[in-house]
Amino acid sequence: MKTLLAIAPSPRRGGNSDLLLQEFCRAAEDSGWKVETIRVNDMKFRPCQACDACAKDGRCIVQDDMQEVYPKIISSDALVLASPITFGSMNAQLKMFIDRFQCWWHAKYNLKKPFIPEDARHPGFFICVGAIKRKEYCESAAGIIRVFFHNINHVLKGSLSFRGYDEKGDVLKDPEVLAETYKAGRDFIASIDKEG
Numbered sequence: 001m002k003t004l005l006a007i008a009p010s011p012r013r014g015g016n017s018d019l020l021l022q023e024f025c026r027a028a029e030d031s032g033w034k035v036e037t038i039r040v041n042d043m044k045f046r047p048c049q050a051c052d053a054c055a056k057d058g059r060c061i062v063q064d065d066m067q068e069v070y071p072k073i074i075s076s077d078a079l080v081l082a083s084p085i086t087f088g089s090m091n092a093q094l095k096m097f098i099d100r101f102q103c104w105w106h107a108k109y110n111l112k113k114p115f116i117p118e119d120a121r122h123p124g125f126f127i128c129v130g131a132i133k134r135k136e137y138c139e140s141a142a143g144i145i146r147v148f149f150h151n152i153n154h155v156l157k158g159s160l161s162f163r164g165y166d167e168k169g170d171v172l173k174d175p176e177v178l179a180e181t182y183k184a185g186r187d188f189i190a191s192i193d194k195e196g
Protein backbone atom coordinates (compact mmCIF):
# COMPACT_ATOMS: atom_id res chain seq x y z
CA MET A 1 0.00 0.00 0.00
CA LYS A 2 1.37 3.41 -0.95
CA THR A 3 1.59 6.20 1.62
CA LEU A 4 0.69 9.85 1.31
CA LEU A 5 2.34 12.00 3.94
CA ALA A 6 0.16 15.00 4.82
CA ILE A 7 1.69 18.04 6.51
CA ALA A 8 -0.81 20.13 8.50
CA PRO A 9 0.82 23.27 9.94
CA SER A 10 -2.23 25.29 11.08
CA PRO A 11 -2.68 25.72 14.82
CA ARG A 12 -6.43 25.65 14.15
CA ARG A 13 -7.64 22.04 14.20
CA GLY A 14 -10.60 21.70 11.88
CA GLY A 15 -9.74 25.06 10.31
CA ASN A 16 -9.83 25.83 6.61
CA SER A 17 -6.46 24.38 5.56
CA ASP A 18 -7.16 21.31 7.72
CA LEU A 19 -10.53 20.71 6.07
CA LEU A 20 -9.05 21.05 2.59
CA LEU A 21 -6.18 18.73 3.47
CA GLN A 22 -8.62 16.15 4.84
CA GLU A 23 -10.61 16.30 1.62
CA PHE A 24 -7.47 15.81 -0.48
CA CYS A 25 -6.45 12.89 1.74
CA ARG A 26 -9.91 11.32 1.64
CA ALA A 27 -9.44 11.04 -2.13
CA ALA A 28 -6.13 9.25 -1.55
CA GLU A 29 -7.74 6.81 0.90
CA ASP A 30 -10.60 6.19 -1.53
CA SER A 31 -7.91 5.30 -4.09
CA GLY A 32 -6.45 2.67 -1.76
CA TRP A 33 -3.61 4.71 -0.28
CA LYS A 34 -2.65 5.01 3.38
CA VAL A 35 -2.46 8.56 4.75
CA GLU A 36 -0.21 9.66 7.57
CA THR A 37 -0.67 13.18 8.91
CA ILE A 38 1.95 15.27 10.69
CA ARG A 39 0.51 18.11 12.78
CA VAL A 40 3.39 20.57 12.79
CA ASN A 41 1.89 22.80 15.46
CA ASP A 42 1.86 19.87 17.92
CA MET A 43 5.52 19.03 17.33
CA LYS A 44 8.23 20.08 19.73
CA PHE A 45 11.08 21.40 17.63
CA ARG A 46 13.43 24.33 17.28
CA PRO A 47 14.13 26.48 14.24
CA CYS A 48 17.36 25.71 12.34
CA GLN A 49 20.28 27.01 14.41
CA ALA A 50 22.60 27.40 11.39
CA CYS A 51 25.25 25.43 13.31
CA ASP A 52 26.34 23.77 10.04
CA ALA A 53 27.01 20.48 11.83
CA CYS A 54 24.95 18.87 9.05
CA ALA A 55 27.54 19.91 6.48
CA LYS A 56 29.55 16.85 7.64
CA ASP A 57 27.01 14.11 6.90
CA GLY A 58 23.72 15.73 5.94
CA ARG A 59 22.14 14.92 9.29
CA CYS A 60 20.68 17.40 11.75
CA ILE A 61 22.13 17.11 15.23
CA VAL A 62 19.22 18.87 16.95
CA GLN A 63 17.45 16.07 18.79
CA ASP A 64 13.77 16.89 18.71
CA ASP A 65 10.57 15.80 16.92
CA MET A 66 12.04 16.61 13.50
CA GLN A 67 14.14 13.46 13.78
CA GLU A 68 10.99 11.37 13.28
CA VAL A 69 9.99 13.39 10.22
CA TYR A 70 13.07 12.81 8.02
CA PRO A 71 12.60 9.00 7.65
CA LYS A 72 8.87 9.48 7.04
CA ILE A 73 9.58 11.77 4.08
CA ILE A 74 12.02 9.21 2.67
CA SER A 75 9.65 6.26 3.01
CA SER A 76 6.44 7.95 1.85
CA ASP A 77 5.39 7.84 -1.79
CA ALA A 78 4.02 11.38 -2.02
CA LEU A 79 3.72 14.54 0.00
CA VAL A 80 0.92 17.10 0.43
CA LEU A 81 1.16 20.31 2.46
CA ALA A 82 -1.71 22.67 3.30
CA SER A 83 -0.99 26.05 4.85
CA PRO A 84 -2.95 29.08 5.93
CA ILE A 85 -1.57 32.35 4.58
CA THR A 86 -0.18 34.57 7.32
CA PHE A 87 1.30 37.98 6.54
CA GLY A 88 1.46 37.14 2.88
CA SER A 89 3.29 33.82 3.16
CA MET A 90 3.01 30.29 4.53
CA ASN A 91 2.57 30.20 8.28
CA ALA A 92 5.56 30.29 10.63
CA GLN A 93 5.13 26.69 11.74
CA LEU A 94 5.56 25.44 8.17
CA LYS A 95 8.49 27.74 7.41
CA MET A 96 10.29 26.57 10.55
CA PHE A 97 9.64 22.95 9.52
CA ILE A 98 11.04 23.61 6.02
CA ASP A 99 14.15 25.38 7.31
CA ARG A 100 15.05 22.22 9.21
CA PHE A 101 15.75 20.62 5.81
CA GLN A 102 18.95 22.63 5.51
CA CYS A 103 20.65 19.30 6.31
CA TRP A 104 19.12 17.85 3.13
CA TRP A 105 20.43 20.86 1.22
CA HIS A 106 23.95 19.95 2.37
CA ALA A 107 23.32 16.28 1.54
CA LYS A 108 22.26 17.16 -1.99
CA TYR A 109 24.59 19.99 -2.97
CA ASN A 110 27.75 19.64 -0.87
CA LEU A 111 27.93 15.92 -0.17
CA LYS A 112 26.22 14.82 -3.41
CA LYS A 113 24.36 12.17 -1.43
CA PRO A 114 20.70 13.22 -1.31
CA PHE A 115 18.41 11.20 0.93
CA ILE A 116 15.98 10.88 -1.97
CA PRO A 117 17.78 10.23 -5.27
CA GLU A 118 17.44 12.98 -7.86
CA ASP A 119 15.81 10.67 -10.40
CA ALA A 120 13.25 9.38 -7.86
CA ARG A 121 11.54 12.81 -7.98
CA HIS A 122 8.86 12.13 -5.37
CA PRO A 123 5.55 13.83 -6.21
CA GLY A 124 4.17 16.65 -4.07
CA PHE A 125 1.15 18.94 -3.88
CA PHE A 126 0.52 22.26 -2.14
CA ILE A 127 -2.72 23.81 -0.89
CA CYS A 128 -2.99 27.28 0.60
CA VAL A 129 -5.90 29.27 1.95
CA GLY A 130 -6.17 32.89 2.98
CA ALA A 131 -8.71 35.52 3.94
CA ILE A 132 -7.79 38.23 1.47
CA LYS A 133 -9.02 37.91 -2.09
CA ARG A 134 -5.81 38.91 -3.81
CA LYS A 135 -4.05 36.53 -6.12
CA GLU A 136 -0.52 37.36 -4.99
CA TYR A 137 -1.25 36.25 -1.42
CA CYS A 138 -0.47 32.63 -2.22
CA GLU A 139 2.43 33.29 -4.58
CA SER A 140 5.05 33.82 -1.90
CA ALA A 141 4.11 30.56 -0.17
CA ALA A 142 4.04 28.64 -3.45
CA GLY A 143 7.49 30.01 -4.32
CA ILE A 144 8.94 28.69 -1.05
CA ILE A 145 7.35 25.30 -1.67
CA ARG A 146 8.98 25.15 -5.11
CA VAL A 147 12.41 25.79 -3.58
CA PHE A 148 11.74 23.29 -0.77
CA PHE A 149 10.63 20.56 -3.18
CA HIS A 150 13.62 21.16 -5.42
CA ASN A 151 15.99 20.78 -2.46
CA ILE A 152 14.40 17.54 -1.24
CA ASN A 153 14.04 16.08 -4.74
CA HIS A 154 10.28 16.30 -4.92
CA VAL A 155 8.28 17.52 -7.90
CA LEU A 156 5.45 19.99 -7.38
CA LYS A 157 2.74 18.22 -9.39
CA GLY A 158 0.08 20.78 -8.61
CA SER A 159 -1.26 23.36 -6.22
CA LEU A 160 -4.54 24.91 -5.16
CA SER A 161 -5.04 28.34 -3.65
CA PHE A 162 -8.28 29.48 -2.09
CA ARG A 163 -8.93 33.05 -1.01
CA GLY A 164 -11.74 34.73 0.88
CA TYR A 165 -11.91 32.20 3.73
CA ASP A 166 -11.19 33.51 7.20
CA GLU A 167 -13.40 32.12 9.95
CA LYS A 168 -12.84 28.55 11.08
CA GLY A 169 -14.75 26.22 8.77
CA ASP A 170 -15.57 28.90 6.18
CA VAL A 171 -14.64 26.55 3.33
CA LEU A 172 -17.57 24.32 4.30
CA LYS A 173 -19.90 27.02 2.99
CA ASP A 174 -18.67 26.32 -0.55
CA PRO A 175 -19.12 22.64 -1.38
CA GLU A 176 -17.52 23.24 -4.80
CA VAL A 177 -14.24 24.14 -3.08
CA LEU A 178 -14.24 20.81 -1.25
CA ALA A 179 -15.21 19.01 -4.45
CA GLU A 180 -12.36 20.70 -6.35
CA THR A 181 -9.92 19.67 -3.64
CA TYR A 182 -11.19 16.08 -3.62
CA LYS A 183 -10.86 15.93 -7.40
CA ALA A 184 -7.33 17.34 -7.25
CA GLY A 185 -6.44 14.62 -4.73
CA ARG A 186 -7.94 11.91 -6.89
CA ASP A 187 -6.15 13.16 -10.03
CA PHE A 188 -2.84 13.52 -8.15
CA ILE A 189 -3.01 9.94 -6.88
CA ALA A 190 -4.21 8.60 -10.23
CA SER A 191 -1.26 10.21 -12.01
CA ILE A 192 1.18 8.56 -9.58
CA ASP A 193 -0.54 5.16 -9.82
CA LYS A 194 -0.42 5.43 -13.62
CA GLU A 195 3.31 6.03 -13.58
CA GLY A 196 3.66 2.89 -11.45
Ligand SMILES: Cc1cc2nc3c(=O)[nH]c(=O)nc-3n(C[C@H](O)[C@H](O)[C@H](O)COP(=O)(O)O)c2cc1C
Nearest residue numbers: 010015016017084085086087088130131132165166
Ligand atom coordinates in the same frame (compact mmCIF):
# COMPACT_ATOMS: atom_id res chain seq x y z
C1 LIG B 1 -1.38 35.79 12.14
C2 LIG B 1 -2.30 35.75 10.97
C3 LIG B 1 -1.95 36.43 9.81
C4 LIG B 1 -2.76 36.36 8.68
N1 LIG B 1 -2.36 37.01 7.54
C5 LIG B 1 -3.08 36.85 6.39
C6 LIG B 1 -2.61 37.40 5.16
O1 LIG B 1 -1.56 38.02 5.08
N2 LIG B 1 -3.35 37.21 4.03
C7 LIG B 1 -4.53 36.50 4.07
O2 LIG B 1 -5.15 36.34 3.01
N3 LIG B 1 -5.01 35.96 5.23
C8 LIG B 1 -4.31 36.12 6.39
N4 LIG B 1 -4.74 35.54 7.57
C9 LIG B 1 -6.03 34.81 7.58
C10 LIG B 1 -5.89 33.29 7.42
O3 LIG B 1 -5.12 32.97 6.28
C11 LIG B 1 -7.27 32.67 7.30
O4 LIG B 1 -8.01 32.88 8.47
C12 LIG B 1 -7.21 31.16 7.00
O5 LIG B 1 -8.50 30.73 6.63
C13 LIG B 1 -6.70 30.38 8.18
O6 LIG B 1 -6.58 29.04 7.85
P1 LIG B 1 -6.72 27.90 8.97
O7 LIG B 1 -8.20 27.90 9.40
O8 LIG B 1 -6.34 26.65 8.30
O9 LIG B 1 -5.80 28.24 10.08
C14 LIG B 1 -3.97 35.61 8.72
C15 LIG B 1 -4.32 34.94 9.91
C16 LIG B 1 -3.50 35.00 11.01
C17 LIG B 1 -3.89 34.25 12.26
